[in-house]
Amino acid sequence: MKKLLVSYMTLGYPNEADYLNFIKGADELGTDVFELGYPPDFAKYDGPLIRKSYSKVKSAYKNFSELLSKSRNFTKKKIIVLTYLEGIQNNLDEFLKNIKSYGADGVLFPDLLVDFPESYSGYIKQISERKLEPVIFVSPFVPDRLISEVSALSRPFLYYGIRPTTGIVTPVGVGTLVKRVKNLIDNKLIVGFGLKGDDDIRESLSAGADGVAVGTAYIEAFEGAGLKGALDAVKKVRNILDEFE
Amino acid sequence: MIEFIPRYWYNIVPDLLRPLPPPRDPEDSNFSRIELLNSIIPKEVLRQQFTAERYVKIPDNVMELYSLAGRPTPLMRAKNFEEALDTPAKIYFKYEGATHSGSHKINTAIPQAYFAKEEGVERVVTETGAGQWGTAVALAASLMKIRSTVFMVRVSYEQKPGRRTMMNLYGAEVYPSPSEITEYGRKELRKNPSNPGSLGIAMSEAIEHVINNGYRYLVGSVMEVVLLHQSVIGLEAINQFDYIGETPDVLIGCVGGGSNFAGFSYPFIGSKRGSRYIAVGSSEIKKFSKGVYEYDFPDSAGLLPMLKMITLGKDYVPPPIYSGGLRYHGLAPTLSLLVRDKTVEWMEFSETEIYEAAKLFARTQGIVPAPESAHAIMAAIKVAQEAREKKERPVIAFNLSGHGLLDLSYYQKMEAK
Numbered sequence A: 001m002k003k004l005l006v007s008y009m010t011l012g013y014p015n016e017a018d019y020l021n022f023i024k025g026a027d028e029l030g031t032d033v034f035e036l037g038y039p040p041d042f043a044k045y046d047g048p049l050i051r052k053s054y055s056k057v058k059s060a061y062k063n064f065s066e067l068l069s070k071s072r073n074f075t076k077k078k079i080i081v082l083t084y085l086e087g088i089q090n091n092l093d094e095f096l097k098n099i100k101s102y103g104a105d106g107v108l109f110p111d112l113l114v115d116f117p118e119s120y121s122g123y124i125k126q127i128s129e130r131k132l133e134p135v136i137f138v139s140p141f142v143p144d145r146l147i148s149e150v151s152a153l154s155r156p157f158l159y160y161g162i163r164p165t166t167g168i169v170t171p172v173g174v175g176t177l178v179k180r181v182k183n184l185i186d187n188k189l190i191v192g193f194g195l196k197g198d199d200d201i202r203e204s205l206s207a208g209a210d211g212v213a214v215g216t217a218y219i220e221a222f223e224g225a226g227l228k229g230a231l232d233a234v235k236k237v238r239n240i241l242d243e244f245e
Numbered sequence B: 001m002i003e004f005i006p007r008y009w010y011n012i013v014p015d016l017l018r019p020l021p022p023p024r025d026p027e028d029s030n031f032s033r034i035e036l037l038n039s040i041i042p043k044e045v046l047r048q049q050f051t052a053e054r055y056v057k058i059p060d061n062v063m064e065l066y067s068l069a070g071r072p073t074p075l076m077r078a079k080n081f082e083e084a085l086d087t088p089a090k091i092y093f094k095y096e097g098a099t100h101s102g103s104h105k106i107n108t109a110i111p112q113a114y115f116a117k118e119e120g121v122e123r124v125v126t127e128t129g130a131g132q133w134g135t136a137v138a139l140a141a142s143l144m145k146i147r148s149t150v151f152m153v154r155v156s157y158e159q160k161p162g163r164r165t166m167m168n169l170y171g172a173e174v175y176p177s178p179s180e181i182t183e184y185g186r187k188e189l190r191k192n193p194s195n196p197g198s199l200g201i202a203m204s205e206a207i208e209h210v211i212n213n214g215y216r217y218l219v220g221s222v223m224e225v226v227l228l229h230q231s232v233i234g235l236e237a238i239n240q241f242d243y244i245g246e247t248p249d250v251l252i253g254c255v256g257g258g259s260n261f262a263g264f265s266y267p268f269i270g271s272k273r274g275s276r277y278i279a280v281g282s283s284e285i286k287k288f289s290k291g292v293y294e295y296d297f298p299d300s301a302g303l304l305p306m307l308k309m310i311t312l313g314k315d316y317v318p319p320p321i322y323s324g325g326l327r328y329h330g331l332a333p334t335l336s337l338l339v340r341d342k343t344v345e346w347m348e349f350s351e352t353e354i355y356e357a358a359k360l361f362a363r364t365q366g367i368v369p370a371p372e373s374a375h376a377i378m379a380a381i382k383v384a385q386e387a388r389e390k391k392e393r394p395v396i397a398f399n400l401s402g403h404g405l406l407d408l409s410y411y412q413k414m415e416a417k
């Protein structure tokens, strides 16, 4: 089976035109699923680059739903909205209705299990009732029993964040971690969050990941070499994925 | 028997009831403290911290040094102590004071120094309260043929010249903290020239010293990787209990940051051995009764990532009680979770209570316990008395985390009261 490329981008980053061209280009270059960052109040589990991208777009736009709906015009691939549940949990239904109407297919809250350990199943139900797919985020800090349990509810895949924060490389045993999760689940497994460099990607795939999620690397490329750089980064990841069939 | 030493460490994270909140930066931060860890902590130590495998193999070299340093430590029945308490309960203790450095701290000092040496580091730096951790680091560094610097909380430095001498003997350079060596120390001294110091401040000094000089920092407690290494205590105890055909019902340990308690009890919790797990703190430092569960810094300077834990606040300056090892504001994140979900119970005792417990234990079993460990003894007494009242025969096991032969000035002071 072809390995999946999940491409992350902060909504509207670095500016509207480049952002939309990125979506279009990344689609053509073989992105399977888009994960679009909807700026939260506090991106507590994100690293400095993504945090900076959020502050940048927050000062540039008011209406992120509109950006979401424009993104929809540039890709037919699945769109997962990524944001934090903390801060919107009281207006969650409205938020879900809203993103659904603007074209989202699913939603991912990296803080769902960690910060709402008693009520996560209610939220997952609520997401499904709004006809959105709940992508559940797990990490090495999630106990085995819980990983198995939520994996059964996670669609279209289970998302495994391999490092404590996005874009920050700490020494971890990528292969060991991925194998551990593979053994616990019966679902597609996407590995991301702090995945850095070709070796990490290859190691995840060799250990059984069905795909990877990349984000910080694109933002870094955007900063260094603009849209072309960001799209080159997409191409590079796609090529690595295509080494594994 | 050497065979009692386990070949793997045990990590409880995969077996918890709920996710462990990850480390993170404060909201207003413009840099990543997790990234900064890369220049503070040896790589393999970090890898173990962030790679939550249930079992981690103990390197052969570390196994050898464990044995050199006095492992396996004895598991003993305290029969004479039981008789003095007139209890139907059986009481066992695991004697970590039998290691050469005198406490459980050597269990993590050795692997951390080993991993530091592996990556070519020439000096390791740490802080110490009671002096037990500093002693362990001094010895571990010398065993690995690297150098060590220890920032020692000023009150302990003054109260415990014996500890300082022992660290020097093992080869460490020791400074009272707050010190003039670091920016952070100088700032604290300017604020208050007679600052008694705290573990949080000493930790901040050690980390600053590491960052400025390219050394590596060894972590004494609180972080999961330390608890992982300390699991050697509980795993070894399980082997010993299996050997004598006994299973403890109640497991007890004293708590500073939580490492000896966790190291002793987690393997029992994970393998569903025992039914009560009791963490014991000091009633002078009301971490369990007054602490709140929130993100806080492990160090006063805020250079390490925030951890979600039961805490009295990073700026809390604990009263200068003698149990220096318990003078810490936070509680290891996994232990905080286990306390909150009531898997682990807690008790708090005062210095006077633990003095009586230490005295009784010394007179009946011959071991002078560290005042920290005497908290565990006091809890064992409580449970044993309860058993007498309820006419039950539980098997109690506590961890005697260290001996008190360098804490005699404390006992002198209490004697004089």
Ligand SMILES: Cc1ncc(COP(=O)(O)O)c(C=O)c1O
Pocket (backbone or CB within 6 Å): B103, B104, B129, B130, B131, B132, B133, B220, B221, B222, B254, B255, B256, B257, B258, B259, B260, B261, B324, B325, B326, B370, B372, B373, B401, B402, B403
């Ligand atoms: C003998 C002894 N016991 C217990 C402790 C408390 O630390 P922890 O809770 O990490 O075991 C210390 C710390 O210095 C100690 O020296």
